Amino acid sequence: MASTTIQVTKETRDHLAQLAQERGMSLGQLVHDLAVAQPTAEQRAERLAADREHVRTVIGLDISNEEFDQAPDILGNIYRMAAEKIRTHQGNVA
Structure with missing residues (x-):
């Protein structure tokens, strides 16, 4: 190399x-x-396209790219809820 x-x-x-x-x-x-x-921007775009294709073919969910873009950020929401739970727990411990 x-x-x-x-x-x-x-x-x-x-x-x-x-x-x-x-x-x-x-x-x-x-x-x-x-x-x-x-990953580069191009690699991230390729992964996103592959993930969306996976959802369409394997899971059988036939939605457009626009519908994907408008879908809620489920993972982000889970992270926010977990962070809030941790902050609440830390506040109760202190």
Whole structure:
């Protein structure tokens, strides 16, 4: 595999080197893993299209892209409810 050089501040380099050492990997491996974990806009769009196609074919829900876009953010709502429950619980403990 070909490699290249990127320029970052010394502070960023040192921080990345420490993270890599803590994870038992090289700096190059760490940067690769970080990059792979962050999909591009094109990759996110491809995943969204594939997920919507999955819903349409496997689950059998025949809705348009516009209907998907207008659907409630169920996962986001679950996260908000969980966060509120945690805040309420923490307030009762304090």
